[in-house]
Amino acid sequence: QVQLVESGGGLVQAGGSLRVSCAASGRTFSSYTLGWFRQAPGKEREFVAAITWSTGNTYYRYSVKGRFTISRDNAKNTVALQMNSLKPEDTAVYYCAARDGSISAAPSSYAYWGQGTQVTVSS
Numbered sequence: 001q002v003q004l005v006e007s008g009g010g011l012v013q014a015g016g017s018l019r020v021s022c023a024a025s026g027r028t029f030s031s032y033t034l035g036w037f038r039q040a041p042g043k044e045r046e047f048v049a050a051i052t053w054s055t056g057n058t059y060y061r062y063s064v065k066g067r068f069t070i071s072r073d074n075a076k077n078t079v080a081l082q083m084n085s086l087k088p089e090d091t092a093v094y095y096c097a098a099r100d101g102s103i104s105a106a107p108s109s110y111a112y113w114g115q116g117t118q119v120t121v122s123s
Helices: none
Strands: 003-007 010-013 018-025 032-039 046-052 058-060 068-073 078-083 092-100 117-122
Touching: 003 092, 018 032, 018 092, 018 117, 032 078, 046 068, 046 078, 058 068
Parallel strands: 010 117
Antiparallel strands: 003 018, 018 078, 032 046, 032 092, 046 058, 068 078, 092 117
């Protein structure tokens, strides 16, 4: 069974940086895409970034391009999201997710989810 465990959230001032990580276990992820999503109170869950496990291809939400970087460490089975120049509107619970297949921005296409980690950006 696939397990995803996020870590690294917290509170930061606007303009600051945070790094969230996701430890993946339970299977070989060579055919998988790992993604990061976020959900703010009262809003729908939205796509942030994704990376293919085998090739490292990436895709970002337009509003985080140039500020966020997704990466993976195949040896450690981890995926990280480095978030720079954070804005108050980035405040949300950030979720790691996995799907067997190519990159998708649709939450419904991801079969496995972590428990989430809170990121709060103060103004």
